[in-house]
Amino acid sequence: MSPLHLSRRRLFGTAGAGVALAGAGAVAGYGLSGTAGATADGVVPFRGTHQGGIVTPAQDRLHFVALDLTSTDRAAVRDLLARWTAAAERMTAGRETAEGGALPANRYVAPADTGEALGLPPSSLTLTFGVGPGFFDKLGLADRRPAGLAPLPRFQGDRLDPARSGGDLCIQACADDPQVAVHAVRNLVRDGFGVTEVRWSQLGFGRTSSTSTGQATPRNLFGFKDGTNNLKAEEPDLLERHVWVGDEGPEWLRGGSYLVARRIRMHIETWDRSNLDEQQQIIGRDKGEGAPLSGTAEFDVADLAATGPSGPLIPDDSHIRLASEQENGGVRILRRGYNFVDGSDGRGHLDAGLFFVAFVRDPQRQYVPMQRRLARSDALSEYLEHNGSALFAVPPGLADGDDHWGRALLA
Amino acid sequence: MSPLHLSRRRLFGTAGAGVALAGAGAVAGYGLSGTAGATADGVVPFRGTHQGGIVTPAQDRLHFVALDLTSTDRAAVRDLLARWTAAAERMTAGRETAEGGALPANRYVAPADTGEALGLPPSSLTLTFGVGPGFFDKLGLADRRPAGLAPLPRFQGDRLDPARSGGDLCIQACADDPQVAVHAVRNLVRDGFGVTEVRWSQLGFGRTSSTSTGQATPRNLFGFKDGTNNLKAEEPDLLERHVWVGDEGPEWLRGGSYLVARRIRMHIETWDRSNLDEQQQIIGRDKGEGAPLSGTAEFDVADLAATGPSGPLIPDDSHIRLASEQENGGVRILRRGYNFVDGSDGRGHLDAGLFFVAFVRDPQRQYVPMQRRLARSDALSEYLEHNGSALFAVPPGLADGDDHWGRALLA
Secondary structure, eight states, X not given: OOOSSOOHHHHHHHTTHHHHHXXXXXXXXXXXXXSSOOOTTSOOOSOSSSOSSSXXXXXXXXXXXXXXXXXXXXXXXXXXXXXXXXXXXXXHTTOOSSTTOSSOSSTTSOOSSOOTTTTOOOTTOEEEEEEOHHHHHHTTOGGGOOGGGSOOOOOTTOOOOGGGSOOSEEEEEEESSHHHHHHHHHHHHHHXXXXXXXXXXXXXXXEOOOOSTTSOOOBOTTSSBOOTTOOOTTOHHHHHHHTSOOTTSOGGGTTOEEEEEEEEEEOXXXXXXXXXXXXXXXXXXXXXXXXXXXXXXXXXXXXTTOEETTEESSOTTOHHHHTSTGGGTXXXXXXXXXXXXXXXXXXXXXXXXXXXXXXXXXXXXXXHHHHHHHHHHOGGGGGEEEEEEEEEEEOOOOOTTOXXXXXXXXX | OOOSSOOHHHHHHHTTHHHHHHHHHHHHHHTTTOSSOOOTTSOOOSOSSSOSSSSSXXXXXXXXXXXXXXXXXXXXXXXXXXXXXXXXXXXXXXXXXXXXXSSOSSTTSOOSSOOTTTTOOOTTOEEEEEEOHHHHHHTTOGGGOXXXXXXXXXXXXXXXXXXXXXXXEEEEEEESSHHHHXXXXXXXXXXXXXXXXXXXXXXXXXXXXXXXXXXXXXXXXXXXXXXXXOOOTTOHHHHHHHTSOOTXXXXXXXXXXXXXXXXEEXXXXXXXXXXXXXXXXXXXXXXXXXXXXXXXXXXXXXXXXXXXXXXXXXXXXXXXXXTSTXXXXXXXXXXXXXXXXXXXXXSSSEEEEEEEEEXXXXXXXXXXXXXXXHHHHOGGGGGEEEEEEEEEXXXXXXXXXXXXXXXXXXX
């Protein structure tokens, strides 16, 4: 009754078909991109130059977890990373964490896999691994901590909650089925017992960015299209310049990136009382098409110099102007955020917002000056509250034979 | 650029195609049920004998909100219910809350619709409305409060958080796209400003029950199939007996039901340390197929009398025995719960569990004795903590011409 070598994909072929339809539909969309996306059966390649989950066409759902090390034993951490890497490779392929994991032949042992993803397809799962500042301190590796991992400064208006900030390690799980993302994080967290513990965790119910030209631009909780001008998988030269760490970084990080995470509460009640014109002036785009106010179609290039009877068509304090390449010395970032609603705030409102995730080559030269400018001048800031913040260095992808994400770092 | 009469469905036909694929795929699955499901374009009929979201084939995602009345003005509440009903009918059809809602022709007014669902298909959205005990007290209608709405007793092991319990009103939004469910709740909450405020809110990322024979049985966070033996839309006689309020209820509630909501934290870390045999004995089913331990296939009828060398095949303290019709004097309930993960608990663990939702004809005779038995004797209780609880009376569906859910109640 319990097949010894149960694969999630095989189950999918039989019992799971009903549950799986949403995932299968979504996968088809990825075929449009032609790069870095999932194969026809929803598997994103696990090994490669870069980790998955960065330029992979942004999946629909997110489960992000930040963990703290509870051990300073480097060998124990190395062992954990090897176990995590092996389990992650299996799960992204739609398999259990270990062979016979959920349904061990010997039923008197605790299952190695928790089982809630049995029967679900791979769902374009990616698992992206990063290390925070504390990883280096706790393991006696302070001399290897890259300069980019210096603490982010306090930005104007920040109201950071330590319980939603920081972390020695992170795992970003993205998938088109949230149960697949949750299952992956839960099983990795479980395997870390005795070495790591959860510091904070965030679910995102809907992507707010496209990372491939084949994807439709989604809307954020202000009702606007978001990520129109994002970096895309189809722009390798720009990714080299803005996302992937190059020779300036330590060897273990070359081909990797930095992940900036910010939990941004959105004051949707206040926003909803502003009129359409105000909203459009604040964003710098029209709400229907997502076109810059200097143009008529979503992908029209914003003309920051264009003026009308009452001044610049794209206002001086508008979000797209202040976040633009032109206003930031040519800096661009790869955004990969998600909408969230985490219950209510105890004061009669929904606790809703954007879990902002960005990948950058150098947070100190890209994210920090851009966010400093936005925090100070962006008309949108009035409607935002940053209450979580974290920064991680994300190693490059694994070559064939690499046994874990931290191999070069811990060598 | 901003069409005056923008329909979400029309946008879907053009710009939103990429985003929409997952929803469209899921809708196709509903065709299997043949009853109470969405039409081919993902619209669940809004009007009918019963409200949607009860026997509607359980959608993939949930946003549930409980609200408190901040006004005791019956006319203001009546007006709000009329606005809510009109907006809900439009949104379930894939439209904005009001004509030209997101993109008003006059851009100097605040949009009536917040816009984040523009371009998304109807996604089988249902909105199910209920009233809690406080609704009657605050509006001077104590004499209309039905007997079924008496407070639930404290069950053994309950650790209820008042901030996750109760509520004068509830709205259950279910959809295959979470953004569509969130959009609906957010817009109704917004429209209630001055009359209602959010008491608590809960997202569920994945359904844990089937409510139609056409649906595959999903898995809960213990890794087991859940809801195999649930009441189904295709069993109208059983629904009449166990779900729909009949002549015993007040006229305004006949054809309606009661909604029991319980936020159940699952101690997944402890569960994950138990072995497969223990897990199966606790549930009373095998983990792979979901078959009762007396049988071999998921839908085999559990034989509670069957014994093996060491006693009953389905143990005395197993969950499926104690929740069974036979052990509960013929009582059955319609379950419609969702898995949740709400970040972490501050003690190194994920805050994960089941948001239990059940619809019953009489909570005092169905849910209360069943839960009393489970809380006392169910081996599974050791792994559960009920920390939220609420009870609502759910009016029947709207006939053509009915202007709001509370018409008969407030008449």
